[in-house]
Amino acid sequence: MRLAYAIPLAIFLFILGLGGYMLSQPKDDAVPSAMISKPLPEFELPPATEGFAGASREDFVGGEPKLLNIWASWCLPCIAEAPQLEALKEEGVEIIGIAIRDKPEDVAQFLERHGNPYTRIGADEISSLMIEIGASGVPETYVIDGAGNIRYQHIGDIREEHIPLLLAKLGEAR
Amino acid sequence: MIAEIGLASLWLAAALAVLQMLSGALALRASNGERSSLAVYARPAAVVQAGLATLAFLMLLYAFAITDLSIKLVASHSHSLKPFLYKLTGTWGNHEGSMLLWVAVLALSGGLLAAAEKRLPERTMHATLAVQGFVALGFYAFLLLSSNPFERLPVPAAEGVGLNPLLQDIGLALHPPTLYIGYVGLSVAFSLAMGALITRQVTPEFARVMRPWVLGAWVFLTLGITAGSYWAYYELGWGGWWFWDPVENASLMPWLAATALLHSVSVLAARDALRTWTIMLGVLAFSMSMLGTFLVRSGVLTSVHAFAVDPERGTFILILLALYIGGALTIFAFRASSVAEGKRFAATSREGALVFNNVMLSAILAIVLLGTLYPLLTEAFDVRVSVGPPYFNPVGAIFAIPMFLVMAVGPLLRWKSDKPDRIKQELAIIGAILVSITVLVAVLGTYGLLPVLGLALAAALAVAAFLPLRGRKLSRVPTAVWGMVLAHFGVAVALFGMASESAFTQEKLAAMSAGDSTSVGEWSITLDSVDPVAGPNWTALEARVSASRGGEPMRLSPQARNFWAPSQATSEAALLTRWDGQLYAVIGDTAGETADGTQRWQIRVWWKPFVTFIWYGGLLIGLGGVLAIIGRVRSDMRRRIATRLGDARRAELEQLEAAKTAENA
Incomplete structure (x- = not known):
């Protein structure tokens, strides 16, 4: 047996091991934003529906840290997320919503059905803030400190178990 | 039921x-x-x-x-x-x-x-x-x-x-089955290679049995990749024809291995050389198609083409991979040294050129494999990278350029041993074309190094492909040789398309409202209107765009489609094909409104000179393969009939002899 003839086998075993190892690792497809720990970009969005104020960067500056929640009435995980946002609101957290590519009547209907955790809702009709803030999808939630810096990004819907983590992040940002 | x-x-x-x-x-x-x-x-x-x-x-x-x-x-x-x-x-x-x-x-x-x-x-x-x-x-x-x-x-x-x-899409009706037939053909080649290795019967006869399977698989892979590339080109609406995406690489790697196998199996059949190398390539080709299936189906790599991802299936495929390829390579490691060495040959010979290009093809395969697996490797250490054209193009070219040069010369050489002096006229022709085209293109404009070399190599290869026919009576050239000539010419055509597309493409992205005009290359483009249209299971916004370069304006209608089952948006590019290239138009999102309130749209237009040659080349390569199969199978049949006739005659003679001896006794 010549050693050279075993080289293909050795290379193959390495690839096999790599494949097996990667397969056993949990797959994380989320793309973290490059904007974390940077100032929130300038923006000014009109109200998403009647009876609300729109949202701008200035609304985050000064006072307690706030949550910026990217959502939409057409987004199913946002329905699952609604009770958690409600719970955060009850903890005294101010949540400012950004409705992505939405219609005023749909936004109103969603709030009526699933409750309203927001103090303000801006309408982002062409996902412009989403792109600037580095969001990869809907829903996403950002912790913004009083100086207007992005401190933490939560990708996907907020589950019950995430609430303590978000509260801790809000505390750190104080 | x-x-x-x-x-x-x-x-x-x-x-x-x-x-x-x-x-x-x-x-x-x-x-x-x-x-x-x-x-x-x-x-x-x-x-x-x-x-x-x-x-x-x-x-x-x-x-x-x-x-x-x-x-x-x-x-x-x-x-x-x-x-x-x-x-x-x-x-x-x-x-x-x-x-x-x-x-x-x-x-x-x-x-x-x-x-x-x-x-x-x-x-x-x-x-x-x-x-x-x-x-x-x-x-x-x-x-x-x-x-x-x-x-x-x-x-x-x-x-x-x-x-x-x-x-x-009709492209999809044909693309995957074509690739599957190719992969499966390689599995038969794999079984044959293992059969020959286990029984130590790596002979020219075995190579002749294996060759039609390899050729057939290779033809299907070639056509499948060509169709897949065209599908991605017009369906994804990005204007590119190859993205070095993991799924594309997964189909390219078996093709590279099959191309190498195809040539080495020919050497084995004709000259009884390259025995272990052919077996190795037989295993490699099938292992690449299985590895491709694993990468695509398991979801370990992220890809735009991944349509059926599931880690559990990944585990299953990995086990199959370990059993078949691991088993085959283990047998190879222990058995290969007991396969007798084949016939020897000089470096300047047909075999020498084929071996060189076999090594180059394997090197390109290794580069593609490394580039495809590299993100997986770094991810194991929690670093995210994506490997793309800036790696694949130049690094691949390092091996592709010498390969193309040897490919131009190889078919002119004789088997076993040859002198370069004998073909100096042909060498001079090829060299002259290479130098003159490189100089011409470099003088006419500023283009990247690779496209310029690509254009020169394409021209040289196109001529060199027909040189083996020089001095031969065309009616007596075997079908299989015609197949080789056509396939090599197809490589030149495809290479020309690729180089031309990358050197001469012009692109324009404009925000237009109805009535606006813009231009790209020689073409002037006018957006006439944007209207809603409906199909059997979709609705779309359709832009009516007229394009002209001097003559009658042509109509292009790119669409932004919304399907409702399942709900998803796609971009349908509109193509205008001319003999010297393609105009490629896509409608994007709304681009806001102008001051007086008219709606504006993002319109993206490319003029891609001779881009269609990429796929014409692919078709020619496939056609060359088909001719080679026909030629090989026909001559095999003829040989078989001849042996049968010979046997029958011998039996007859023996009977006569027997009758005579019986009479005499």
């Missing part, structure tokens, strides 16, 4: 695969001269299995044709409102169906091999059939245990979910 018939025939086919494997293996164990009583079952088992697996596939096809919503697979991938053609193509537009198609083709080719191939020694044939049964068994197990296509729903669905709209 339909689903149950399909499932039952699949189980029966799996049982027959066990029989085929066992009887093939037992026949091998019986010592020479002795015959195992089980050996007789190997061939019939393969043939009947082919019928059963085909039946199973036809049953699934029928279930999709009538949209039988009680079958889970149909309900989750089809829809009653879908056009009939796409109901049929939906059969293999999903994981389970495509694996069933793969298995059916595998069984069919196994049956064909068992029924038609009589040239190999019986022992080698039994070893081959045993390996083939073992491979088939793994895929039956995969289908039946982890991805049963015939699973029923407890309650039939009211309506199907639909097929991914990106896949509702």
